[in-house]
Amino acid sequence: MIGFMNFKGSLPTLILQNLRGGPNHGYRIAQDIKQTSKGVLDFKEGTLYPALHGLEAKKLITSSTRMENGRERRYYKLTEKGRKTLAREREEWLVFSGAISGILKEAT
C-alpha cells in the first residue's frame, strides 16, 4: 500500500479518470480504483464522498439519483470542464512522473 500522504492529493484526479468511462456511483468508483491499482492505492471509503462533493462544487462532475433495488443511488458524471481538467492533470502527471523515473533510473 502506498503512503497516505503520497496518494491523498491524487484522489480527485483518479475519480475524474474513473468517470471518463461513464457515470458511476461511489462504491464502484472506490472498488475500481483499488482493483485497477491492484490494491496499491488503498484509502478509507468514507472519505471518498467529500472528495466527490468537492469535485461537484467545482463543477468538474455532476450527480443525479436513481432507484436501484429499492435503494436510492447517486451517480456521478464527468462534465466538459472536468474532462479538460483531467486532460491537463494527466499531462502534468505524465511529465512529472517521467522526470522522476528518469532521475531514479539514472541513480541505480
Place this chain on the structure above:
Amino acid sequence: MTLNELETIKLETIKLEQLTHDFFILALVVLVFFAYLFSLIKNPELRPWRRRPAQNLAKWLEIATGKLVPFAQARIRAEIEAHYAEAVKSHQDTGLSETNAQAVALADLGNAYAAARKYRREFLTDKESGLITKKLNLLRGNVPVNIWIQRFLFVIAIMLNVVDLFEPKTVQISRVLLLGSLLLTYFFWNKLHRRAREWASQKTTSAVLGWLIMLVGMEGLYSATLWASILYAPIYEGRLSGNLDNPAGVFTFIINTSVYAIVVIGQLVVVVQALRLRRKLQSADAGEIDLPPQNPSVA
C-alpha cells in the same frame, strides 16, 4: 508643581498603563481558557478521551454527519447506507459471515471523526446555517442591532488607534497600514451591506444568495481588520518586547507574545471561515438554505 512631582506623576501613569495592559492580557488568557472549557462541556465529542471508534453504521453516521444541516445529512446517509449495503453483500459473497462482513465494511469506511472533519469542510454545518439565517434576517431589515454594534466597534477601533498615533513618538507604519485597511474595509462593507439590503427585500433566492456570498467574504475581511485594530493597542503597544533582564520580564514577554500569536491566528481563522462559507454558499443548493420570508417594507 515641582519637577520631582511631575516625574512621580509620569511614573504613576506608566505604572497604571502597564497594569491596564497586564489586566487586559490576563483577561484575554482567562477568556480563551474558559471558551475552550465551555466548548468541551457543550460538545462531549470534542473531548479527546471520549473519542471511541464507531461500533456500527448508525453510530458512524451519527459521528460523521452529526453537525451538518439536515439536507447534507440526508444526502450523505443515503450514499453511505447504499455503499455499506453493497460492501457487506460483496464481503458475504467472498465467504464471510454477516457479522464479519459488516465489521470489514465498517472498517473500510475509516475513522468516523476524520470523515466528519472532511464532511464539515465540504457541506454546510448547522452552525453556518444558523449564521446564514441570521445574516438573511439582517438583510431583510429584521435585526438591525448587529449593524449598530459593528459601527460602534468601528468608532472604538478608530479612537484607540488615532489617539496613540498622535503621541510624540515614532509613528508605527504597521498601525498606519492597519488604520488604512480598517477605513477601506469599513467603506466597502458598509456600501455592500446597504446594496445587499435593498436587493434582499425584492429579488429571488439566487440573487439573495449572490449578495450573501459577497457579503460573507467582505464581512470576514472587515471583522478581521476591526479586531486587529481594537486589539493592536493594548497587546502590541510597547509591551511585546518586554524586559528580558529578569524572570518576570521574560514571563511577561512569553505571555504577551503568546496572546498576540493567538489573536493573529484568531483573525486568520475568521478569514478562512468566511472564505470557506463563501465557497460552500457558491456550490449550495437553494434547498439547503432556509430563507426567511421577504420583507418588502425595507426596500
